Every structure is written in C-alpha cells, then in structure tokens.
Amino acid sequence: MAISAHCRQPLDPSAQSGPKYCLNNLERRLLNLYQRGLPLTPTPFADIARQLGASEALVLQILGRLQEAGIISRIGPVFKPQRIGACTLAAMQVPAGELERVAAMINRYPEVNHNYEREDEFNLWFVVTAPSQAHLDDTLGRMERETGLPILNLPLIEQFHIDLGFPLWC
Amino acid sequence: MVLNESDRRLVAAIQGGLPLCSHPYAAIAERLSMDEQAVIQAIARLQERGIIKRMGIVVRHHELGYTANAMVVWDVPDERLEQVGKALGGESCVTLCYQRPRRLPKWPYNLFSMIHGKDRQRVLNYIDSLIEAHALDEIPHRILFSGRRFKQRGARYQ
Numbered sequence: 465m466a467i468s469a470h471c472r473q474p475l476d477p478s479a480q481s482g483p484k485y486c487l488n489n490l491e492r493r494l495l496n497l498y499q500r501g502l503p504l505t506p507t508p509f510a511d512i513a514r515q516l517g518a519s520e521a522l523v524l525q526i527l528g529r530l531q532e533a534g535i536i537s538r539i540g541p542v543f544k545p546q547r548i549g550a551c552t553l554a555a556m557q558v559p560a561g562e563l564e565r566v567a568a569m570i571n572r573y574p575e576v577n578h579n580y581e582r583e584d585e586f587n588l589w590f591v592v593t594a595p596s597q598a599h600l601d602d603t604l605g606r607m608e609r610e611t612g613l614p615i616l617n618l619p620l621i622e623q624f625h626i627d628l629g630f631p632l633w634c
Numbered sequence: 635m636v637l638n639e640s641d642r643r644l645v646a647a648i649q650g651g652l653p654l655c656s657h658p659y660a661a662i663a664e665r666l667s668m669d670e671q672a673v674i675q676a677i678a679r680l681q682e683r684g685i686i687k688r689m690g691i692v693v694r695h696h697e698l699g700y701t702a703n704a705m706v707v708w709d710v711p712d713e714r715l716e717q718v719g720k721a722l723g724g725e726s727c728v729t730l731c732y733q734r735p736r737r738l739p740k741w742p743y744n745l746f747s748m749i750h751g752k753d754r755q756r757v758l759n760y761i762d763s764l765i766e767a768h769a770l771d772e773i774p775h776r777i778l779f780s781g782r783r784f785k786q787r788g789a790r791y792q
Contacts, residue, residue: 485697485698487698494691495691495693498690498691499688499690499691499692499693500688500689500690501688501689501690502652502689502690502691504659504674504677504678504689505674506657506659506660506670506674507656507657508652508658508659509654509656509658510656520656524654524655524656527654527691528654531654533697534694534697535693535694535697535698536691536692536693536694537651537692537693537694537787538650538651538652538692539651539652539654539690539691539692540648540649540650540651540652540689540692541645541648541649541677541680541686541688541689542686542687542688542689542690542692543645543649543685543686543687544684544685544686544687553734553746555741567782567784568784570784570785571784571785576785577785577786577787578783578785578786578787579783579784579785579786580780580781580782580783580784580786581780581781581782581783581784582705582778582779582780582781583778583779583780583781584776584778586741586778587781589705589778590784590785616737616740616741617737618734618735618737618741618746619734619735620732620733620734621732621733621734621735622719622732622733623723623731623732623733624716624719624720624722624723624731624732624733625722625723625724625728625729625730625731625732626723626724629688629690629691629693630693630695630700630729630750631726631727632693632695632698
C-alpha cells in the first residue's frame, strides 16, 4: 500500500485509532467530488479522469486500491430510505455483559445491515430493512422473542438533510 | 413504491456497486441481457424518481480516521421541529438529520442528527457550536457516541 507524501507522520498499521490510510491530493479530490454525480455516460471513469486531469487508468487504479483497502465500500447507488421496501432504526437496552451475545444474535438476521454499540442505556442500535412492512414487523417480533428484550422501533418520519455524501473537511 | 420487474433486476445488479472497468454500464447490461443505453436511462429514471438519491463513491469514513461518531438526539417542541430540523440538516458536517417518533416515557427525542469527526473533542466542540448558532440551548439533547461496529453493509433490497 502506497502511503501518500501528504501524511504528516508515518501511519502505524497496528494502531487502534487514527487513519489507516492517508489520501493524496488527487484521491481527496476524487472522493470529495464524486460521492454524488457519477457520470451516466458510457465511460464514467474516463469522464471523471478528464475532470481531474488524470488518466482513466489511474482513476480506476485508485478506486480499486481504495476499495481493496476498505476505504470505499462501492461505487454505485445510495438508495433513499423507505422507497423500496420498509426500513426502521431499532434500539435495545442490553444488560451489561450480554451485549456481544445479543449483538451476534441480531447480526444473524439478513434484514440487518448496520449494527452498532452506542454509549448509552440504549446501547445496541441497528437498522432493519425488509421488502414489506409486514416482513419488517415480523422480523422485529422474532428479534424480541429470541433476545427476550423489547425493541424501541424508530422509523423515519421525515428527512431534513440533503445527502451529498460526506465532506472530508469535517 | 412500485418497481417493475426490470427495475428490480437492475437494482439487484447495481446495489453492490458498479464494476471497475471502462464501460461499467455495458458490463451491467450484458449481465441483464439489456443494452447499455437502456441501463443508463433506467438508472437516470430511478434517480429522477428519488429512489436512488445519489450515484457515486460510497466512502467508509471510519477508515479515514473519522472514528468519533455521535448520534445527537433532540427533544424539540413540535412547533419548532421543522425549523430546527432544516437548520441542522443544512449543516454540511451533519450527515443525517431525521424526525423519528417519540416513544414515551423512555424515549422523548424526536429529532436525530449524526455528526462525524476525527476525535470526540472536535465532535463535542462542533455540537456546542451548533447549539449556539441555532439557539438550541433550551432544547434537551442527548449525545450517544458510537462504540463497536458489529455489522456494516449497504442496505439490500428483496
């Protein structure tokens, strides 16, 4: 893995915190400009490359490398929540000491795509998506029975932000 | 939301990401026995209908050192909800801002915002600046920093 000259200090790959990868200028511009608006043209990567003053081969190489490093999960669509199928944010109050066991139970459901610990009395948060509301309700019910814990069901009512991707200057 | 059969097949083919090659839409088209222009037009229509909200690079910011992540939940009086929601949602470093139902008595919060940063102190300072900029000091809030990630992948459908 090439480490960019823009990194101020060498990165320790075994470090628990801090970036695992440091972006160079071209990579940073690519990620800031194309989290949205991927060209809908026969050769999107060549068009991006032209905008950035680079070659298509280099853009494809960078994207492949960042994907391999786990910095990019994919180049593709982000769906608006609740437009295809049903979706909710769920939270549970899991007794201390049982969090890992309960999290593993929840992970086994294919309907779950994010599952996080949060530092709060509601310490397990997960997103459940399903092809229909009935399927979603059924899944939540099965989770409550399997874990013996009530679920806080927090479906989206209204979205106030405009999703432009995540600016890398925050 | 009604998707026809060919849209469903297209969504299934692209939701894991486009192939990294010169003609990614042609590669998808070949897999679906469609032609390239039909794939491009169908994706454009899904975007126009708002089903796809963006097409682009999906970054895992955690891997870039944005390891501090706070979900800040607010108990906003109903009459101020839209104004506060739009104000927070318009901040570039607030990545998500949603209204969700209160679940009383345990959960009085109706507005959820997500803030990422490179460390906790920066995130806390940023929350302070949001409270000041948008006059939110009277609104009860709770900060839930994220801990371990047990699972993370893009939403899949059908």
